[in-house]
Amino acid sequence: MRGARNPTVPGQPGPSPDDDELYAARPEIYQQSVAGRLRTIKWAILFGCLGIYYFLPFVRWYRGPNLPNQAVLVDLANNRFYFFFIEIWPQEIYYVTGLLVLAALVLFLMNAIAGRVWCGYLCPQTVWTDLFMTVERWLEGDRRERMLADKGPMTAERFLRKVAKHALWLVIAWWTGGAWVLYFADAPTLVRELATFQAPAVAYASIAVLTFTTYALAGLMREQVCLYMCPWPRIQAALTDEYALNVTYRRDRGEPRMSVKAAVRAAAAGEPAGDCVDCRQCVVVCPTGVDIRAGSQMGCIQCGLCIDACNSVMTKVGRPQGLIAYDNDVNIERRAAGLEEIYPIVRVRTVLYAVLIAVVGLVMLYGLWNRSFTDISVIHERNPMFVRLSDGAVRNAYTIRVLNKRSQARLFLLAVDDLPMATRVGAVGSLPSDGPWPLLEVGPDQTRDFVVHVTVPAGAALAASTPMAFRLTELGTGDVAVGQDHFVSR
Structure with missing residues (x-):
């Protein structure tokens, strides 16, 4: 266990300088206000x-x-x-x-x-x-x-x-x-x-x-x-590339650091002098206490306050702004080679993300635009699966669940498809109807269950299990919802 080494035990190393940094109390950050x-x-x-x-x-x-x-x-x-x-x-x-x-x-x-x-x-x-x-x-x-x-x-x-x-x-x-x-x-x-x-x-x-x-x-x-x-800094590192814009200290321009007076003396002596005056304003305005001049760090949240602070100092000392700026790793090498800076925002990665966003967004919009405000689900009665009546007809029982997503009561006509024309349909709780199909009423913003009996007359040529569909049609608007199931005859 680190930090628990005993230097008096032969062969066991004592604590390293890294241990002191690891267990040292983190100093409080006093963030300075900045304008920009x-x-x-x-x-x-x-x-x-x-x-x-x-x-x-x-x-x-x-x-x-x-x-x-x-x-x-x-x-x-x-x-x-x-x-x-x-x-x-x-x-x-x-x-x-x-x-x-x-x-x-x-x-x-x-x-x-x-x-x-x-x-x-x-x-x-x-x-x-x-x-x-x-x-x-x-x-x-x-x-x-x-x-x-x-x-x-x-x-x-x-x-x-x-x-x-x-x-x-x-x-x-x-x-x-x-x-x-x-x-x-x-x-x-x-x-x-x-x-x-x-x-x-x-x-x-x-x-x-x-x-x-x-x-x-x-x-x-x-x-x-x-x-x-926060897990995002750890995840983000695996999703970025060298072309992503990050808050960057332009080391090629800022180094070596020295005060304004020292820079004047260095220039007079023909020695190199960077634009960074080592004022530490970029550090004191950082909400996480990061020194951006040390390079990219997990603590940097890319808020850009150090850019405003550095630009303010550069203006005061009469030097160009942009010593700290949103830049990418490629440009540091390109400036060192005397090449023009590039900022390729449109590239394979960004285009792929944009296309995926557009596809998911369009699919959701299409679903919202074309979604039905009526839903029907069918549950076949299992005990028994079918009943043979005295006249030889076969009857199946179902529980039909009708969902009305609108804010007003609605009337639906329940019909059965894919069965013989003489099939009879009855629903417990339905309204009186002039036709052969039951009329169902569902209240506003409500789900209602109906017990439905489907009877096929004797002599109908049906398989042991025949696919069928319940078709629910709203009176007035004609909206249709369909629920699938099977009719069991033997």
């Missing part, structure tokens, strides 16, 4: 994502009578998922599978184009951690102020600021958990029940769990989630 183009993009994504998450449950969408009017709702009580004009039933779980496949393919495409851009801009852990850090800077000051305060004594003002910070963190975490449960019930109603302590116990328990996890992950653990808990 990428930081502005992150602000826009942060407020956009949080705005959608917190307020989407309150968006209304009228679907008709007897149906919920919440735009996005996971209705567990009635086994439904509503997304604006789309209604998903439990039998259509394959649409959820399709969405998961689409999400995975989009993630792969984003990785092929710009590395861990998901981690840097869209990941919930990144978004909420960014929000919590913003609250921290607002109440306790920027990096320098927080570092000096933590080295000093605990004053009353510092204590109150920390209490206010953690209190605001808990409020954000509580509203995060509260917003999540609003997707599972009518939001205004549930908010009123929560405020008057009349909500179900599971709602309070869910909010408590999500409050704790949000507070712990975004406020206390922060970058450790990305470094030690």
Whole structure:
């Protein structure tokens, strides 16, 4: 076991320097605020994502009578998922599978184009951690102020600021958990029940769990989630290639590092001098504490804040921007060889992902556009399989389950195909009908079972088991649903 070696035992080596690094306490990261183009993009994504998450449950969408009017709702009580004009039933779980496949393919495409851009801009852990850090800077000051305060004594003002910070963190975490449960019930109603302590116990328990996890992950653990808990950095490394754009320190331009004055002296002496002034601004603005100048690292979430910080410094010292930029590994070698930079976004990998996304998306759209709002399933009575009547006719019994996915009651005509014309069909619970076929009524958004008896007259030439079909036709619209089974005669 590493770290447990006894140097006094002959033949057993003592602890190595790596052991000290492995078990050393990780220093706290004091992130410094930064301004720039990428930081502005992150602000826009942060407020956009949080705005959608917190307020989407309150968006209304009228679907008709007897149906919920919440735009996005996971209705567990009635086994439904509503997304604006789309209604998903439990039998259509394959649409959820399709969405998961689409999400995975989009993630792969984003990785092929710009590395861990998901981690840097869209990941919930990144978004909420960014929000919590913003609250921290607002109440306790920027990096320098927080570092000096933590080295000093605990004053009353510092204590109150920390209490206010953690209190605001808990409020954000509580509203995060509260917003999540609003997707599972009518939001205004549930908010009123929560405020008057009349909500179900599971709602309070869910909010408590999500409050704790949000507070712990975004406020206390922060970058450790990305470094030690998240599996995506390990998976992503196997899905990238040398053409993917990643936040890159352009070593060929930045080295050797030296201050501005030292660079002037080196230039006067005819010695090489890089553009990097070793100011470490790229390090202090990194939310995970990575020094991008050391190369690609698992801790780098590709947020691009180091690019904004470096561009700001380069502007101040009068040097071109782009010392740190989104670049690929190929261009470093091409610049060293004096070749032109290339950024092949369209290549086999990205085209393949894009085609797969288009295929899966089109298949899902086709299924949604052409899906039926009626479903029928047939279960043959097994005991007995058939009954021979006194006149020689043969009767089979079936349980027909009819699913009505519309919000109004519907009438269906049940007919039988592939059997002799003189076949009689009767259904328990059917409405009076003028024709030979029974008339079935199914309520709005309802599943109803009918016991159906199919009788074939004596003398009909049938095999021992004859394939047949139940055809369900809606009166008015003509929508048809078909259920397959067999008629057993001997």
